[in-house]
Amino acid sequence: MIKNQKTSLNKSIHRFIDQYKTLLVHIDQRLDVLSPVYQVEQSRKELIGLNRNLNRNYLLQLNEKKTQISHDVQYMRSPMDLMHILKDRLNQQHALLNQQIHYVMSNKTHAYRIYQSALKGLNPLTYMDKGFAYIEKNEHVISSIKDIAKDDVIKVTLKDGKMVAKVIDKEA
16 A cells, blocks of 8 residues: 555656646746847847848839839930920921922812813803904893894994994894
8 A cells, every 4th residue: 555655646746746847847938038138039030030021122112113214214205305306296297287288279279270261261251352242232132133133223342342333234
């Protein structure tokens, strides 16, 4: 029985020692965590990680800005360059406008000449230049020999003046 009690007491002592050993390990770990050296070391590791992240983000943003700037520089021009470009565009528009004006003027001149020719053909003065006359009787146009009789008084308009005449004879 003593042997049993001794074994039981030994087990209890070992359990007690194991519990205190575990407790001491936990206390030692907590003391390490609470110690200034440990906290400084942890802060240093955290700062190193934060510095690494900051540098990585900085480089990413820097590269993005460089890309954006190089893209924007392609489209940026000096004011003088822009003035030259705008002046060239203005000259092109001016040339195009002159070309269109010339085209319209040519078409209008051609149409004018056609109308002029048509009007010249319809102008009674053109026929009067060839020896024809405009004849009226009582303010009515005489276009046929049937419209006049012997001894009628008629008004004759020629290219350079008018006259009054008396019909002496007529032939059909």
